């Protein structure tokens with residue numbers, strides 16, 4: 001990953017995080033439009049999405065170091081009932097959230113990063 005892409009992701013993530021629950025609400029709304037059956041998986045009322053990608057974002061310059069933590073996270077997800085195809089839906093909802101959130105600033109370069 002190039003330095004310009006890393007900086008783009010770090011800066012934009014900081015902005016999304018600052019928007020907190022508003023960004024999380026947008027994300028869940030998109031997710032449940034695509035697959036309403038996922039709603040029951042998310043039992044907690046406080047929306048935790050904002051914290052989720054922070055480990056990876058902080059480690060973009062040394063992704064190898066987070067592989068063990070991500071493997072553990074993946075195992076936890078199997079326990080939540082998450083299946084392979086759900087990652088596609090979550091990815092789609094995430095891209096839509098960023099697209100709405102950043103509007104004109106969601107450039108092709110940013111989308112690619």
Ligand code: HEM
Nearest residue numbers: 038041042043044048051052053073077080082086087090
């Ligand atoms: C690369 C993609 C993903 C990342 C980085 C990620 C990250 C996380 C993290 C960090 C947690 C909190 C775990 C903890 O408390 O220890 C979590 C919880 C959870 N994730 Fe994911 N996740 C991803 C994809 C998915 C997908 C595809 C689904 C299924 C729709 C999903 C469903 C859940 C559920 C149900 C929980 C627990 C309930 C909750 O915290 O609201 N995740 N995820």
